[in-house]
Amino acid sequence: MVYSLLKDTVIDLAQGIVGFEQLRYFRAVEVGPGSIFGMLQSEEDPNVGFVVVSPFDVYDDYEFKLSDEIIEGLDIKQPEDIIVLSIITVSPKFKESTLNLVAPIVINLSSGKGRQFILDTARIYSIHAPLFPRQEGGE
């Protein structure tokens, strides 16, 4: 899981989360052992934390192109260093929770830098894509 890779890393999101530009340093920890869900927690404000998931764990055909600007901004040298996390909006009915596919958080494991990257709006992804896209039978 990505969280074991991020375990001892303080992620520098440097004005990176829209609406929370004053918060810079975050940690990502898994919600439970082996869980695909994680908590992206601000080091500066304990009240700010986001439940996250790698979007590819939910939509395996999800893809996007990184702009030159973000590649330079995060010092990305190779694709293997990139970790992507999507912010989840947790619903009181958990199965109705959604994840933001329009603005993934892109992290360069090697430099520790990250940013919330807003995709080209010509894309077909949703800011509130279902976290559980298929109805499991019998539930």
Next chain:
Amino acid sequence: MLVLSRKRGQSIVINSNIEIFVTAIEGDQVKLGIRAPREYSIHRKEVLEDVRASNQNAISRKFDIQELERWVQSHNSEHK
């Protein structure tokens, strides 16, 4: 706020390194071309606002996490 009128084909220069062109005017819609250094992010305002609002709504408290953990544990055997 500075308000300027432009005709199709005219442009506005900001700070000598950003240029905004009016490339077409079709009824209600204005097409704008933007030339700026690549490190500048450019977005339609409503997309930015939607992301901001979504982020703000998504803030999770500690008890959300506990709920989540409990839910995940109870569903672990059924998933994938």
